[in-house]
Amino acid sequence: MLPRFWRKIKYRYDLVGSYCENCQSFFYPPRNLCPHCRRRSKIKEIPFDGKGRVLSYTVVHDAPEEYKEEKPYVVALIELENGVRVISQLVCDPEEVEIGMEVKKAFRKYGEDGNSGIIYYGTKFVPDN
Numbered sequence: 001m002l003p004r005f006w007r008k009i010k011y012r013y014d015l016v017g018s019y020c021e022n023c024q025s026f027f028y029p030p031r032n033l034c035p036h037c038r039r040r041s042k043i044k045e046i047p048f049d050g051k052g053r054v055l056s057y058t059v060v061h062d063a064p065e066e067y068k069e070e071k072p073y074v075v076a077l078i079e080l081e082n083g084v085r086v087i088s089q090l091v092c093d094p095e096e097v098e099i100g101m102e103v104k105k106a107f108r109k110y111g112e113d114g115n116s117g118i119i120y121y122g123t124k125f126v127p128d129n
């Protein structure tokens with residue numbers, strides 16, 4: 001088992017979730033135990049391919065002063081192709097976002113994520129077109 005902070009850093013680099021081989025369920029954020037199978041859990045770490053669509057979204061206008069250049073920004077609830085739902089910043093013009101829009105994950109450096117404070121789980125999404 002890796003120390004907690006290493007695991008966190010790793011998850012910022014990529015969209016890594018977990019998968020239960022026993023019941024074929026996906027989880028994000030990753031879990032150590034499948035809530036369906038419990039002791040029969042067969043949890044495996046897997047990177048998600050990060051394609052999905054927007055289920056709903058919010059345009060955030062009140063970013064803290066130091067992130068002013070980023071505002072307003074879009075935070076979206078995204079359903080990935082494997083059915084997992086992720087809340088993430090969606091990097092696009094707030095005028096452009098719509099329900100059902102196809103998106104994909106975008107890589108961001110750890111430092112950028114670590115400083116912004118507005119990132120959920122470290123992965124950002126961008127429109128996939």
Ligand SMILES: [Zn+2]
Nearest residue numbers: 020023034037
């Ligand atoms: Zn399971």
